Amino acid sequence: xxxxxxxxxxxxxxxxxxxxAGEDKEIDLDEFKTALKVKESFFAERFFALFDSDGSxxxxxxxxxxxxxxxxxxxxxxxxxxxxxxxxxxxxxSIDPDELRTVLKSCLRESAISLxxxxxxxxxxxxxxxxxxxxxGSITFEELKAELETxxxxxxxxxxxxxxxxxxxxxEQNKRKTPRYLTRAYWHNNSRKLFFLCLYGLLxxxxxxxxxLKHADGGLWIMLARGCGQCLNLNCTFVMVLMLRRCLTxxxxxxxVRVLPLDQNILLHQIVGYAILIFSVGHTGAHIMxxxxxxxxxxxxxxxxxxxxxxxxxxxxxxxxxxxxxVIQILIGLMVxxxxxxxxxxxxxxxxxxxxxxxxxxxxxxxxxxxxFWKWFVVPGVAFLIEKLVGxxxxxxxxxxxxxxxLLPSKVTHLVIKRPPFFQFKPGDYVYINIPTIxxxxxxxxxISSAPEQQETLWLHIxxxxxxTNRLYEYxxxxxxxxxxxxxxxxxxxxxxxxxxxxxxRSASCRGSVASNKDDAVELTMYRTNGTRRNSQNPVCxxxxxxxxxxxxxxxxxxxxxxxxxxxxxxxxxxxxGPFGTPTRQxxxxxxxxxxxxxxxxxxxxxxxxSIMCRYRMRKQNCPNCSYSWCETIKDNEMxxxxxxxxWINRDQKSFEWFVSLLTKLEMDQADEEPEGRFxxxxxxxxxxLSKNDMKAIGLQMALDLLAKKxxxxxxxxxxxxxxxxxxxxxxxxxxxxxEKKGKVHVFYCGSPALAKVIKAQCERFGFHFYKENF
Numbered sequence: 155x156x157x158x159x160x161x162x163x164x165x166x167x168x169x170x171x172x173x174x175a176g177e178d179k180e181i182d183l184d185e186f187k188t189a190l191k192v193k194e195s196f197f198a199e200r201f202f203a204l205f206d207s208d209g210s211x212x213x214x215x216x217x218x219x220x221x222x223x224x225x226x227x228x229x230x231x232x233x234x235x236x237x238x239x240x241x242x243x244x245x246x247x248s249i250d251p252d253e254l255r256t257v258l259k260s261c262l263r264e265s266a267i268s269l270x271x272x273x274x275x276x277x278x279x280x281x282x283x284x285x286x287x288x289x290x291g292s293i294t295f296e297e298l299k300a301e302l303e304t305x306x307x308x309x310x311x312x313x314x315x316x317x318x319x320x321x322x323x324x325x326e327q328n329k330r331k332t333p334r335y336l337t338r339a340y341w342h343n344n345s346r347k348l349f350f351l352c353l354y355g356l357l358x359x360x361x362x363x364x365x366x367l368k369h370a371d372g373g374l375w376i377m378l379a380r381g382c383g384q385c386l387n388l389n390c391t392f393v394m395v396l397m398l399r400r401c402l403t404x405x406x407x408x409x410x411v412r413v414l415p416l417d418q419n420i421l422l423h424q425i426v427g428y429a430i431l432i433f434s435v436g437h438t439g440a441h442i443m444x445x446x447x448x449x450x451x452x453x454x455x456x457x458x459x460x461x462x463x464x465x466x467x468x469x470x471x472x473x474x475x476x477x478x479x480x481v482i483q484i485l486i487g488l489m490v491x492x493x494x495x496x497x498x499x500x501x502x503x504x505x506x507x508x509x510x511x512x513x514x515x516x517x518x519x520x521x522x523x524x525x526x527f528w529k530w531f532v533v534p535g536v537a538f539l540i541e542k543l544v545g546x547x548x549x550x551x552x553x554x555x556x557x558x559x560x561l562l563p564s565k566v567t568h569l570v571i572k573r574p575p576f577f578q579f580k581p582g583d584y585v586y587i588n589i590p591t592i593x594x595x596x597x598x599x600x601x602i603s604s605a606p607e608q609q610e611t612l613w614l615h616i617x618x619x620x621x622x623t624n625r626l627y628e629y630x631x632x633x634x635x636x637x638x639x640x641x642x643x644x645x646x647x648x649x650x651x652x653x654x655x656x657x658x659x660r661s662a663s664c665r666g667s668v669a670s671n672k673d674d675a676v677e678l679t680m681y682r683t684n685g686t687r688r689n690s691q692n693p694v695c696x697x698x699x700x701x702x703x704x705x706x707x708x709x710x711x712x713x714x715x716x717x718x719x720x721x722x723x724x725x726x727x728x729x730x731x732g733p734f735g736t737p738t739r740q741x742x743x744x745x746x747x748x749x750x751x752x753x754x755x756x757x758x759x760x761x762x763x764x765s766i767m768c769r770y771r772m773r774k775q776n777c778p779n780c781s782y783s784w785c786e787t788i789k790d791n792e793m794x795x796x797x798x799x800x801x802w803i804n805r806d807q808k809s810f811e812w813f814v815s816l817l818t819k820l821e822m823d824q825a826d827e828e829p830e831g832r833f834x835x836x837x838x839x840x841x842x843x844l845s846k847n848d849m850k851a852i853g854l855q856m857a858l859d860l861l862a863k864k865x866x867x868x869x870x871x872x873x874x875x876x877x878x879x880x881x882x883x884x885x886x887x888x889x890x891x892x893x894e895k896k897g898k899v900h901v902f903y904c905g906s907p908a909l910a911k912v913i914k915a916q917c918e919r920f921g922f923h924f925y926k927e928n929f
Contacts, residue, residue, distance in 0.1 A: 167218075167219065167222065168215065168219075171215050171218055172215075174188075175215070178212075179214065179215065180212035180213065180214055181212060181213045181218070182211065182212050183198070183199065183202050183211070186198060186201075186202045186205075186213065187202075196256070196257075196260035197240070197260060197264065197849075197850045200239075200240045200243070201240070204221070204236065204239055204240065205217055205218060205221045207220070207221075224236065231299070234295070234298070234299050234302060235295065236849075237298075237302075237849055237852065238295045238298050238299075240257075240849065241253060241254065241257050241298070241853065243256060243257075247294075247295075248292035248293060248294050249292060249293040249298070250291070250292050250293075251278060251279070251282050251291075254278050254281065254282055254293070254853070255274065255275070255278040257853055258274060258277055258278055258281070258853055258854055258857060259274060260850075261844075261850060261851055261853055261854035262274070262854060264844060264850050264851065265840075265842060265843035265844050265851055265854065265879065266806055266807065266842040266843065267807055267840075267843060267854075267870060268807060269869060269870075273869055276861055276869075277854070277857040277858065277861055277869065278857070280857055280860040280861040280864060281301075281853065281856055281857035281860055284301060284860050285297050285298055285300075285301040287300065301856070302852070302856075305846070305856060305859070346412075346413065346414060346415040347415040347418055349413075350414055350415050350422070351425075357388065358385050358388065358389075358429070361381075361384045361385055361387075361388055362381040362382070362384065362385050363381070364384070365377075365380045365381045365383065365384035365385075366378070366380065366381040368380065373444070373447075375440045375441070375443045375444035375447065376440070376444055378436065378440040379436075379437050379440035379441050379444065382433040382434070382436040382437035382440065383433075383437050383524065385429075385433045386430065386433045386434060386437060386520075387524065387526065387527055387530045388530065389426050389429050389430045389433060390430060390516070390517070390520060390527070390530075390531075391530045391531050391534045391535075392426055392534075393423060393426045393427060393430060394513075394517075394534050394535070394538050395534050395537075396419045396420075396422055396423040396426065397419070397423060398534075398537055398538065398541055399541070399732075399734040400541050400544065400545075400734070401537065401541070402416055402419055402734075402735065403583075403733075403734050403735035406735045406739055407739075411740075417736070417737035417740075417925060417926075424493075427489075427490060427493065428490065430486060431486055431487065431490045434482070434483055434486050435483070437479075438479060438480075438483045441476075441479070442457075442461070445457055445460035445461065445476075448460070454466075460476055461476050461477075461480060462476070462477060462480070463476075463477070464476075464477065469522075469523065470525040471522045474522060474523070475523055475524075478519045478520075478522050478523040479523055481515075481519055482516055482519050482520065482523060485512045485515060485516050485519075486516065488509055488512065489509055489510055489512050489513070489516075492505050492506050492509035492510070493506055493509075493510060502620065502621070503598075503620040503621065503622065504596070504620070504621050504622065507596060517531065517535070545586075545731045548574075548730075548731060548732075549586075549588070549729040549730060549731040550729065551574060551575075554571060554572055554574055554727070554728050554729060554730055555571070555572050555725050555726060555727060555728065556569050556570065556571050556589070556725075556726040556728055557570055557571065557572055557611065557725065558570035558611075559630045561627065561630060561631060562615070562811060562812050563808035563809060563811050563812070564617065564806075564808055564809050564812075565617065565618035565624075565627050566615055566616065566617045566618070566627075566754060566812055567615070567616045567617075567618070567623070567626055567627050567630060568613065568614070568615050568616075568812075569613070569614040569615075569616065570611050570612070570613060571587075571611060571612045571613075571614065571728060571730065572610070572611060572612075573608075573609065573610055573611050573612050574730065577612075577730075577733070578606070578733075579602060579606055579732070579733035580606065580733070580735065580738075580739050581605060581606060581738065581741070581758075581761045581762040581764075581765040581766075582601065582602075582736050582737075582738030582739065582741070582758040582759075582761055582762050582902075582927075583601075583602055583732065583733035583734060583735055583736060583739075583761075584599050584600060584601045584602060584732065584733065584734055584736060584758075585599070585600065585602060585612075585614075585730045585731060585732030585733050585734070586598065586599050586730070586731040586732055586734075587599075587600060587614065587728060587729070587730055587731075588728065588729040588730075588731075589626065589726065589727075589728045589729075590727060590728075590729075591629065591726055591727070592622065592625050592626050592629060593622055593625070596622055597731065598622055598623075599734075600614045600615075600616055600757070601614075601615075601736075601757040601758040601761070601904075601927070602614065602733065602758075602761055603615045603757045603758070603760040603761050604760075604761055604764070605761050605764035605765040605768060606761075606765055607764070607765060607768045608764070612730070613760075613761075614757075615754065615757045615760070615812060615813075617753075617754040736758065736927055737902065737925035737926065737927065738758050738759075738762060738902050738925065738927070740900060740902075740925060741762060741766075741795075741900065741902060742794065742795065743794060744794065744795060744897075744898065744899075744900035745794055745795065745796050745797075745896060745897025745898050745899075746795075746796060746797045746798075746799075746891065746894070746896040746897050746898065746899045746900070747795060747797075747798050747799070747899075747900050747901075747902065748798075748799045748801065748891060748899065748900070748901045748902065748922075749762065749763070749798065749799070749800045749801065749902050750801045750803070750901065750902065750903045750904075750905070750913060751800075751801070751802050751803070751903075751904055751905060752803045752804075752903075752904070752905025752906055752909055753803070753804060753805065753809060753905060753906075754809075754812070755903075755904035755905035755906075755927070756802055756812065756813055756904070757904070758902075758904050758927060759800065759902070759904065760813055760816055762902075763798075763800060763816070763820055763834070764816065764820075766795065766798060766834070767820055767823050767834065794897075795833075796833075796896045796897055797833065797835075797894065797896040797897075798833065798834045798835070799835050799837065799891060800834065800835070800836050800837065801837045801839070801882065801887070802836070802837070802838055802839070803839045803841060803881065803882065803905070803909075804838075804839070804840055804841070805840075805841050805842055806840070806842050807840060807842075807870055810838065810840075810870065810871045810877070814871055814872060814873065817836065817871075817873055817875075818872070818873060820834060820836070821836070821873060821874050821875065836873070836875040837875070837878065837882070837887075838868075838871060838873070838875055838876075838877040838878065839877070839878050839879075839880065839881060839882055840870065840877050840878070840879060840880075841880060841881055843877075843879035843880065844879060844880070845879050845880035846879060851879065855879060858870070858876070858877075859876065862876050884912065884913060884916045885916060885919075888916050888917070888919075888920045888922065889920075891920075891922075892920050898923070899920070899922040899923070900922065900923045900925065901913065901917050901922050901923065901924050901925065902925045902926075902927075903924070903925070903926050903927070904926070904927035910926050914926070
């Protein structure tokens with residue numbers, strides 16, 4: 155920081171201290187814990203003891219500023235000395251294994267990571283043995299310093315970042331920046347949307363002006379009402395066109411997708427919805443002002459008679475224009491309010507769902523209200539009706555059943571549905587599902603998480619975030635549901651057969667062919683899954699290979715056992731309407747694809763990754779005389795991909811269990827190094843874990859790195875890919891991708907809208923194409 159910034163920061167820290175200390179101008183341990191906002195009191199107590207230089211059991215402002223000056227402006231050696239003192243619990247001048255274990259255990263709790271005691275011992279020994287260079291049985295300051303110097307990213311940013319008041323404020327945040335919407339990159343990357351909005355705005359302006367000029371003799375209020383009315387004719391039909399999902403899915407395969415923003419139809423639908431509200435308020439308000447003028451001038455009818463009766467005879471169907479107009483205005487207002495983000499995202503999706511069905515009444519009343527509306531409505535209305543009829547026919551074809559259910563962490567329900575005959579879809583597509591047992595008339599959209607190559611079943615992963623999804627999870631959580639009772643005998647038979655097959659395979663393995671390579675490991679899990687032999691030559695494309703872990707490591711086997719406790723076989727009737735296309739259909743036309751999933755936003759990419767790796771295997775070649783393998787780089791119409799980066803961001807450790815089996819198989823499929831580098835690279839981030847440059851997590855992250863290199867397995871997920879703490883630094887991530895020069899980069903995202911804005915801004919900066927899932 156500059157001298158001026160340093161002075162301002164000092165004033166800011168002083169004010170923060172005074173607000174916490176109170177009248178005695180001292181901070182005790184309890185106040186320190188509250189201000190530090192740490193989950194584990196171990197670090198609060200250690201920091202407090204080191205800050206309290208005079209041993210008075212309280213910290214003065216001078217003591218605090220002295221300590222902060224060391225941590226913010228001190229040398230690397232000063233900061234390392236402070237870290238060493240935190241770890242040296244007994245103050246002996248060295249760190250023994252028990253002290254290190256205590257520190258790492260607190261680090262785990264601080265980062266919300268849960269590991270077995272045996273794994274904690276392994277982490278402790280890995281770090282201790284690496285740091286104890288002279289094998290003396292203790293770690294000195296010089297040894298700890300030498301160990302930390304092998305982690306340059308830690309040394310560069312070593313500081314305390316646990317509490318806001320211990321960090322200098324972002325002094326750059328008040329500097330004015332050019333808004334994204336005024337940058338050249340934004341206009342370049344959003345050219346289709348901007349072109350459409352300009353065209354849409356010009357069309358509305360043209361209709362508005364033409365209608366006003368046509369009724370110029372009626373006065374200002376009539377001109378305004380007619381202008382808004384003509385725009386309503388357009389928008390009340392166009393809002394329907396934007397939701398013709400089957401037509402839009404078909405158009406995505408044509409040249410139209412390169413001209414119009416079809417992937418943003420939901421956003422455009424919302425924009426048109428707000429335009430309808432604005433034009434309807436303007437139309438209604440103008441008529442009210444005109445009726446008020448008429449009632450004052452001729453006195454034939456009162457204002458309320460104009461609005462709520464048919465006596466004035468306004469309208470082409472028995473003078474009902476005013477009454478229908480009032481009802482339409484109320485319904486439109488209700489639909490807009492109930493469609494707001496607050497309602498849809500706060501667990502009240504049903505409110506949005508049922509209120510949105512009012513569109514049927516709005517269209518019916520508009521036909522009665524306006525003599526010309528039917529001319530605008532007839533063509534889109536017929537297309538809409540055909541889509542609905544096709545949807546009903548498709549959803550009722552063939553009896554579909556939920557044949558298997560898995561209850562996953564964080565209240566995620568994994569449904570396995572019998573795949574309908576002739577049901578063809580693309581990776582990343584979604585369907586609408588109706589389960590009469592849960593709600594007879596409700597249809598809800600969910601992404602298909604299985605690959606198209608999986609012929610027998612469809613997968614849906616549904617997170618409980620609202621009334622319907624919560625009812626679904628709770629229904630299957632009950633241990634004695636009627637469906638389980640009906641299939642008890644069948645389930646016992648399948649399990650018995652599975653155990654018999656597994657025993658047979660184990661006996662064969664013991665005679666000299668242990669499942670030591672990746673194909674053998676996958677073959678073993680196939681027997682365990684279904685009791686029937688599967689195709690070991692292509693395990694990624696096989697549904698059984700996708701359902702269980704394909705690795706023999708202890709961590710993944712324990713996870714499989716834990717997930718099987720919440721496994722259900724069932725036979726529940728359901729209906730599926732779809733599939734419908736999404737922006738991810740562009741992925742196979744990409745050269746370098748970046749897939750970013752936040753939380754349950756991984757679901758479309760689960761399907762995509764499986765399909766990508768299936769196609770990748772088809773292009774993979776193996777030398778018949780040695781173990782060398784390579785992938786043909788021939789581009790075709792089916793897949794132009796040269797590189798895929800998959801980034802999965804989760805808040806907690808348990809969420810990784812949703813798809814760890816699938817990711818394990820994808821890693822195994824790439825066990826052999828490719829000459830040009832790995833085709834698929836995975837990047838896992840856990841946001842609840844403290845980053846490597848935080849003093850409360852340095853030791854843990856070092857130990858996790860060391861143990862991962864030793865075991866070739868991440869301790870958090872069981873994958874070969876190391877889970878990174880904190881959030882991605884998108885600027886560094888995209889900079890690395892840009893330097894790889896694998897072709898045009900397309901970024902596909904599914905997750906929270908807030909993170910989408912951050913990623914999109916970085917895409918604009920680097921010139922990457924950005925696609926976001928919308929429902």
